[in-house]
Amino acid sequence: MSLVEHDLTDDQWYALMDAWAGCAYCGGDGAALQKDCMLPISRGGRYTVSNVVPACGSCNASKCNLEVTTWMRRKKLDEGRFLLRQIEVLGEILARPDESGPMGLDDRPPGTPTAF
Numbered sequence: 001m002s003l004v005e006h007d008l009t010d011d012q013w014y015a016l017m018d019a020w021a022g023c024a025y026c027g028g029d030g031a032a033l034q035k036d037c038m039l040p041i042s043r044g045g046r047y048t049v050s051n052v053v054p055a056c057g058s059c060n061a062s063k064c065n066l067e068v069t070t071w072m073r074r075k076k077l078d079e080g081r082f083l084l085r086q087i088e089v090l091g092e093i094l095a096r097p098d099e100s101g102p103m104g105l106d107d108r109p110p111g112t113p114t115a116f
Helices: 010-020 057-063 068-075 079-095
Strands: 033-037 052-056
Touching: 010 052, 010 079, 033 057, 052 057, 057 068, 068 079
Parallel strands: none
Antiparallel strands: 033 052
């Protein structure tokens, strides 16, 4: 098994938790949040600002290694609303400056579009 790139910085993780203000999937804000990869590591995903969302333990365990839209369809969750919010959150986070310029722009995989 090859090593997985972990490009998500602590600052990006805190920004994600702040922007989502709870579980990205169910909206719950009372439980400890875990890093969940929308595209699981086992399916080629990476720990990057564009692939990680905060999830409560229940949603994270339920989603397991499924791709996010497949899981949301099975759970009958509002996939469209989630994806639109994901775009908003990424826009907010990527626009935040840090010492090296806009946060996270260098962490995107090659070929990732710069506009949403």
